[in-house]
Amino acid sequence: MPSALSSLAERLRASRGFAHKTDIASVVSALANRLPRGAADLAQAVALGDDCAALADGDGYLLFAIEGMVRDFVDAMPWFAGYSAVMVNVSDIYAMGGRPLAVVDALWSDGIDAAEPILAGMADACVAYGVPMVGGHSNTRSDAAQLAVAIVGRARALLSSFNARPGDRLLMAVDLRGRFEDPYPFWNASVGAPSARLRADLDLLPAIAEAGLCDAAKDISMAGVPGTALMLLECSRAGARIDLDAIPRPDGVDFERWLSAFPSFGFLLSVRERHVDEVIARFAARSLACAAIGTVDASREVVITRRGDAALLWNFGDEPFIGAAGDSR
Numbered sequence: 001m002p003s004a005l006s007s008l009a010e011r012l013r014a015s016r017g018f019a020h021k022t023d024i025a026s027v028v029s030a031l032a033n034r035l036p037r038g039a040a041d042l043a044q045a046v047a048l049g050d051d052c053a054a055l056a057d058g059d060g061y062l063l064f065a066i067e068g069m070v071r072d073f074v075d076a077m078p079w080f081a082g083y084s085a086v087m088v089n090v091s092d093i094y095a096m097g098g099r100p101l102a103v104v105d106a107l108w109s110d111g112i113d114a115a116e117p118i119l120a121g122m123a124d125a126c127v128a129y130g131v132p133m134v135g136g137h138s139n140t141r142s143d144a145a146q147l148a149v150a151i152v153g154r155a156r157a158l159l160s161s162f163n164a165r166p167g168d169r170l171l172m173a174v175d176l177r178g179r180f181e182d183p184y185p186f187w188n189a190s191v192g193a194p195s196a197r198l199r200a201d202l203d204l205l206p207a208i209a210e211a212g213l214c215d216a217a218k219d220i221s222m223a224g225v226p227g228t229a230l231m232l233l234e235c236s237r238a239g240a241r242i243d244l245d246a247i248p249r250p251d252g253v254d255f256e257r258w259l260s261a262f263p264s265f266g267f268l269l270s271v272r273e274r275h276v277d278e279v280i281a282r283f284a285a286r287s288l289a290c291a292a293i294g295t296v297d298a299s300r301e302v303v304i305t306r307r308g309d310a311a312l313l314w315n316f317g318d319e320p321f322i323g324a325a326g327d328s329r
Contacts, residue, residue, distance in 0.1 A: 025323030049324030082121025097209030098155030
């Protein structure tokens with residue numbers, strides 16, 4: 001009989017969040033077959049698989065990203081879908097060590113009345129995060145709502161999924177001052193929070209990068225902490241042992257649900273041992289939870305541990321997760 005932890009690993013692998021991420025592998029493969037020179041054609045500083053494209057421009061990096069919202073979420077929670085579309089793009093920019101410049105949207109709806117709450121959510125998020133909406137595309141004669149938002153930003157020093165190294169400590173930083181947006185796995189610590197606090201909290205990421213304290217990070221996405229760790233580690237051609245007991249989490253929240261949560265402020269950072277205490281202290285100074293939850297190694301396997309038990313979550317040698325492109329270093 002499989003152990004409780006092995007059963008948990010199996011449920012994580014079968015989760016919707018993991019499924020959405022493993023779908024990326026076929027897209028990456030199709031692009032690679034049609035773009036044999038890949039990112040080199042655009043002087044991209046990182047390969048496909050990071051939170052943003054990063055284009056070196058001689059004075060830092062131009063960052064570019066896009067996010068689409070799943071249809072059932074847009075239908076059920078149109079205002080929060082609009083808000084989240086901006087919020088997750090902003091998070092991608094900060095996860096790369098950058099600061100956002102502007103967003104654009106593409107919105108389809110069945111009439112303007114259906115579009116209004118989505119537009120209101122996007123506008124409210126732009127105000128909260130101090131990012132202007134500078135244009136986009138709209139079609140109010142569609143039979144269904146669809147939404148995507150794209151963003152540009154700039155970074156002076158990059159945080160990249162391709163920079164984790166064996167021996168690094170894997171840190172999780174998260175804002176626990178929130179709530180779940182039932183029935184979805186979104187941990188909302190953003191709506192209603194002071195805008196100045198939201199912006200200053202996020203500015204920790206580029207500040208840490210510019211101080212030379214970290215060069216590898218990823219924002220926690222729909223795949224939760226374990227899936228986000230897989231994306232980061234696959235890009236870096238690394239493995240890790242992750243201690244689930246060490247993961248910061250709110251009081252009274254189901255443990256397994258929290259593992260798959262998508263927090264409004266949540267990041268994984270791969271930090272050299274000598275910088276761990278300083279990085280943790282910077283988050284703690286802003287009342288953000290931050291803890292070491294694992295150690296990066298060269299195994300190309302990701303093992304989760306809990307209460308003295310251990311289970312294999314993923315072996316990159318057997319199967320890709322997102323099919324991240326080859327190491328850009």
